Amino acid sequence: MRAIDAIAEVLKREGVDFLSCFPSTPMMDAAAKAKLKPIVCRQERVGVGIADGYSRICNGQRIGVFAMQFGPGAENAFSGVATAYSDSVPVLLLPLGHASDRSGMKPYFSSVRSYDAVTKWVERINLPELVPEVMRRAFSLLKMGKPGPVMLEIPEDIVNKEVAPFDYQPVKAARAAGDPQDIEKAARILVNDKSPLIHAGQGVLYAEAWHELLELAELLQAPVMTTMMGKSAFPEDHPLSLGTGARVMTKPVYHFLNKANVVFGIGCSFSRHYFSVKIPPEKVIIHATNDAGDINKNYLADYPIIGDARLVLHQFIDAVKDLLGNSKRQADIAGEIKRVKEGWMAEWMPKLTSDEVPLNPYRVIWDLMHTIDPAQAMVTHDAGSPRDQLLPFYPATRPRSYIGWGKSHALGTGLGLAIGAKLAQPEKVSINIMGDAAFGMVGLDFETAVRNNIPIITIVLNNSTMAIEAPDEPLSQELYQSLDLSGNYAGLGREMGGYAERVETPAEIVPAIQRARRANMEEKRPALLEFITSEEITFSLF
Structure with missing residues (x-):
C-alpha cells in the first residue's frame, strides 16, 4: 500500500469519521478510498476550526483531522492552529510537504520549522516505512497528557512510496492519579x-x-x-x-x-x-x-x-x-448564591428584555436561550462583543453545551467550531453567534455547511461597526468612520443556498429563531439569522 493510503488506514482504525481539508492534497483521495468523507472548506483556518470543534465536543475521545497542501495551504491554516494550541485542543494536522530534496531550503515554507511554536509536536515523515510508528506517536500525544494540536508533514515524494503490510493497533490512553x-x-x-x-x-x-x-x-x-x-x-x-x-x-x-x-x-x-x-x-x-x-x-x-x-x-x-x-x-x-444572582440579574433585565430598535444584542441572547432549550444545544460565541455579551448570561446546563474559546481570539473562529460540533453530535442544535466583522472574515464558509448538508444556525449581530473597538480608536472613527462596516449578510446566506432572514424588531426575534430551527430539522438546511443591533458595549465587568 502507498504511504498516503497507510496514513488513511491508520486514521480509520483510530476512529476518525471524516477529513476536513482543502485541495490540493493526495490525502483527500486516500481518505475517500478509506470511506472517510472529505469535507472541503473555503479557507484553511476554518477547516482547522471544523476539526477543532469536533475534537472539543468529543472530549478528545475522537480526533478531528485537517489536511492541506504545502506552501499557501499550510500558511493559511496558521490562525486556526494557533487557536487550537492556545486553547489546548487535540487536533491532527496533515500538511503536504515539499519534496525531500528541497527540505529546509529557503524560501520554501517548512511546516516543521514554522509550526513548532504552536503545536504540541510537529514531525516530518522522512521514510515511508515509518508511517505506522509516526502515526502511533502522533495519536499517543493526542490522547495523553495536556491536549494540543499535533502536526505531521508528509513530503510529496513520500506520498506514493510503498509501505509493507503492517499491524496497527489503536493507541490506548493512560491516565495518572494524584499523590x-x-x-x-x-x-x-x-x-x-x-x-x-x-x-x-x-x-x-x-x-x-x-x-x-x-x-x-x-x-x-x-x-x-x-x-x-x-x-x-x-x-x-x-x-x-x-x-x-x-x-x-x-x-x-x-x-x-x-x-x-x-x-x-x-x-x-x-x-x-x-x-x-x-x-x-x-x-x-x-x-x-x-x-x-x-x-x-x-x-x-x-x-x-x-x-x-x-x-x-x-x-x-x-x-x-x-x-x-x-x-x-x-x-x-445555595441561598447566598441565589440572592447575589437575583440582584445581578435584576440590574441586567432592562437590557435582556429591551424593546429598543435597533435591537439590543442582549435581547437576542435572552430570546434565544428561551426559545431553543440550552440542554439540547451547542452554542459558541465569536471574538469581541458576542463573546462578552453571551458568556455571562447564556446558561450551559449540560456538558459541552457551550464551546468557550479565545486565548488566541481570531475573529470568525466560531463558525468552524459550530460546523465541527454538528458533525460530532448531529442530534443537537449547533449555533454560532458572531458579529458582522467576524462574518467578513469567514462568512463564505457558511456555504461549506450548505454544501455538506450540515444544518447549523449562524446568528450575525450586525451593528454596522466595530463598536467594541471605538474607545481605542476615537479619532480615526470621528474623522474617517474607520470602524464602520456594511453588508446584507442574510442576503449572502440566501445566495449561498441557506435559509436566511434579516430581523429588525423585537417581536420578530422568536419567530425567526423558530423558523431557522424548522429549516434545520425539516429541510436539513443551515440557517443564517441577521439581527440588526445597536452599538451596545456595556458588559458585565467588575
Missing part, C-alpha cells in the same frame, strides 16, 4: 475551610469528570465557577453554580471569588490572561492539573497535584467522605 498524601492534605484544607471555591477548567470536560465534580461540590457545599473554556463542566442551573469567570463574569463569581479563603483549581491552568479571571491575593490555592508546566506558572500553588481530573476528583471524594464521616456540611451557600 494520595497530597490529596489527603488538600482535602483536609477544603473540609476545614468555611468558604472554599471550586474553579473548574476544561480539563474536567476532557476527563469527562462532570459527575465527579458535581458530587464533590455537593459534599463540600462549595460554590463552583468555570473558566471560559471550562464552561458547561458544571451545570449552570444547579444551586451551587456561580457561572463563568473570564474578562466578563457573573456577579456570583466576583462575589464568591473575593469571599473565598481557599480556591481549588481542577482541570485548569490558572494562566494569567486577558480572558481569564484574576485570582485575588492571599488565597490558599489547591491546583490539580495534568500538566506540571501549569503549576506555579502565574500563581503560587500551596497544594500542587498532578493528575487526571476524573481520577483526582475521585480521590478527593473518598478523602472528603472519610474526613466528614457521618456529618454533613451545613451552609446556606
Whole structure:
C-alpha cells in the first residue's frame, strides 16, 4: 500500500469519521478510498476550526483531522492552529510537504520549522516505512497528557512510496492519579475551610469528570465557577453554580471569588490572561492539573497535584467522605448564591428584555436561550462583543453545551467550531453567534455547511461597526468612520443556498429563531439569522 493510503488506514482504525481539508492534497483521495468523507472548506483556518470543534465536543475521545497542501495551504491554516494550541485542543494536522530534496531550503515554507511554536509536536515523515510508528506517536500525544494540536508533514515524494503490510493497533490512553498524601492534605484544607471555591477548567470536560465534580461540590457545599473554556463542566442551573469567570463574569463569581479563603483549581491552568479571571491575593490555592508546566506558572500553588481530573476528583471524594464521616456540611451557600444572582440579574433585565430598535444584542441572547432549550444545544460565541455579551448570561446546563474559546481570539473562529460540533453530535442544535466583522472574515464558509448538508444556525449581530473597538480608536472613527462596516449578510446566506432572514424588531426575534430551527430539522438546511443591533458595549465587568 502507498504511504498516503497507510496514513488513511491508520486514521480509520483510530476512529476518525471524516477529513476536513482543502485541495490540493493526495490525502483527500486516500481518505475517500478509506470511506472517510472529505469535507472541503473555503479557507484553511476554518477547516482547522471544523476539526477543532469536533475534537472539543468529543472530549478528545475522537480526533478531528485537517489536511492541506504545502506552501499557501499550510500558511493559511496558521490562525486556526494557533487557536487550537492556545486553547489546548487535540487536533491532527496533515500538511503536504515539499519534496525531500528541497527540505529546509529557503524560501520554501517548512511546516516543521514554522509550526513548532504552536503545536504540541510537529514531525516530518522522512521514510515511508515509518508511517505506522509516526502515526502511533502522533495519536499517543493526542490522547495523553495536556491536549494540543499535533502536526505531521508528509513530503510529496513520500506520498506514493510503498509501505509493507503492517499491524496497527489503536493507541490506548493512560491516565495518572494524584499523590494520595497530597490529596489527603488538600482535602483536609477544603473540609476545614468555611468558604472554599471550586474553579473548574476544561480539563474536567476532557476527563469527562462532570459527575465527579458535581458530587464533590455537593459534599463540600462549595460554590463552583468555570473558566471560559471550562464552561458547561458544571451545570449552570444547579444551586451551587456561580457561572463563568473570564474578562466578563457573573456577579456570583466576583462575589464568591473575593469571599473565598481557599480556591481549588481542577482541570485548569490558572494562566494569567486577558480572558481569564484574576485570582485575588492571599488565597490558599489547591491546583490539580495534568500538566506540571501549569503549576506555579502565574500563581503560587500551596497544594500542587498532578493528575487526571476524573481520577483526582475521585480521590478527593473518598478523602472528603472519610474526613466528614457521618456529618454533613451545613451552609446556606445555595441561598447566598441565589440572592447575589437575583440582584445581578435584576440590574441586567432592562437590557435582556429591551424593546429598543435597533435591537439590543442582549435581547437576542435572552430570546434565544428561551426559545431553543440550552440542554439540547451547542452554542459558541465569536471574538469581541458576542463573546462578552453571551458568556455571562447564556446558561450551559449540560456538558459541552457551550464551546468557550479565545486565548488566541481570531475573529470568525466560531463558525468552524459550530460546523465541527454538528458533525460530532448531529442530534443537537449547533449555533454560532458572531458579529458582522467576524462574518467578513469567514462568512463564505457558511456555504461549506450548505454544501455538506450540515444544518447549523449562524446568528450575525450586525451593528454596522466595530463598536467594541471605538474607545481605542476615537479619532480615526470621528474623522474617517474607520470602524464602520456594511453588508446584507442574510442576503449572502440566501445566495449561498441557506435559509436566511434579516430581523429588525423585537417581536420578530422568536419567530425567526423558530423558523431557522424548522429549516434545520425539516429541510436539513443551515440557517443564517441577521439581527440588526445597536452599538451596545456595556458588559458585565467588575
